[in-house]
Amino acid sequence: MTFIRNHLGLILPLFAILFAIEYLLVFDRVIKDYETRLQEQYTVIVVAEKSVEPNQIKHANVLVNSVESVDAESVLLRIRKQISKRNLEKIKAVIPAFYTVKLRHYPDKKRLEKLKRDLLSVKGVKRVQIFEKVHDRLYAMLLFMKTNFYIFGALIGLIGFLLVMKQMVIWQLEHKERMQIMALFGAPVWLRSGVLFRLAFVDALIAILLVTGGMVYLISDNYVKGILTEMGINTTLLLHLNDLTYLASAGFGIALFCAMWVVVRFREEL
């Protein structure tokens, strides 16, 4: 029982911290994916009196990724049958040039307004449509999601950290006596703290495996898969091989820090 309690004392807070890290990693990817999709779907329309060199529009603002001119023929094709050829020619002569502008990333409101000003400053451009209302609503939603996920992750991490701190104090009390006795018989630091480091290593390994195992389960479970797909979340975003490196670094790093803390704070009291 004591054995289980000793191990759970570190495994649980480590699990909480690693889960928070994995949670932040996953939702960072999900939000980035969502942001990319928003950015891909979002287009700014530039209207110019006459044809403008696309490079002029592209260099107007760093946000601009690509510029494509909208073929006037495709617009006129729809009304061709309803009007005479002469009128069509007249319309063709006065129809402005349209350009669709794709952006490098999904901008905030301030950057979007600057983009609009920059594009309007291009010679010949008379109107820029940025669809503010749709943009602002989606951007607010994105910000809300980001903030909530980070706050939640930080809270779990903080609780885990506090539990780890508590475990460090417990360890200090539990191992002090043995370390004192070993020091009396001349045991070097590595030998008298060996048990502590072994304990920390095993606990970190178990916590890492639990978090990774949980994520693998989520990916492979059909029910969870279905829910995520319905929510439009790509399940391949859930666990990346890189995550294992982050989890292992954090898990072993924290456990090692705990053991080091106990060793460094050890003072011979006889």
Next chain:
Amino acid sequence: MRNVIEANSLKLAYPRHEPVIKNATFRVETNQFVFVTGASGSGKSTLLKSMYGAMDISGGDLSVGGIDMRSISGSKLYKLRRHIGIVFQDYKLIKEWSVEKNVMLPLIIAGFPKDVCRAQAIKLLNHVKLSHKSDKYPMELSGGEQQRVAMARALAHNPFLILADEPTGNLDDYSSQVVWELLERANEELETTVVVVTHHIPEMFNAEYRHLMIENGVVYDIH
């Protein structure tokens, strides 16, 4: 004969307190058996602590095994302790280790292979008549049995010096007798120097011994 312990005008004091030992000048030679006596609070245990480096020296000189204890550093101190056997009144056994592993401790620290450590532990547990309890944990033993385990541990690595702090203070007659016999044998057969802090020198003690007495912070060489 070589001096194992040498104290010259030794002064020992706890921080922000009057010195407990004001003046101690004595020599302990190889293979001697020394009793240190004195009233409660006279500084017997403090003097012993200074001999294994658990007490800072406030003044004078002290050397143990030829090593100056005033300027001894961490690693040097641990090296010295690997050649000393210490016995405490409260046994100081590792409670989460078995009796056998407790006895093996000094040998594990010295880096002996596991089978050598185990063989030596079994031999010593036989000497203290506790071989049948080698798998037990300290909490499962009586006080007398725990002290016999502590004795076996102190002898495991054939130390050149045994320091014992009231080793029979809490023991019944039988366990006390076993402890004194073991200390006598170690002194006679292994030529180990033994320093024992005690309230009374046991009446049934047969071997030749020296007697240091502490009174008012001064160490007197009585006999």
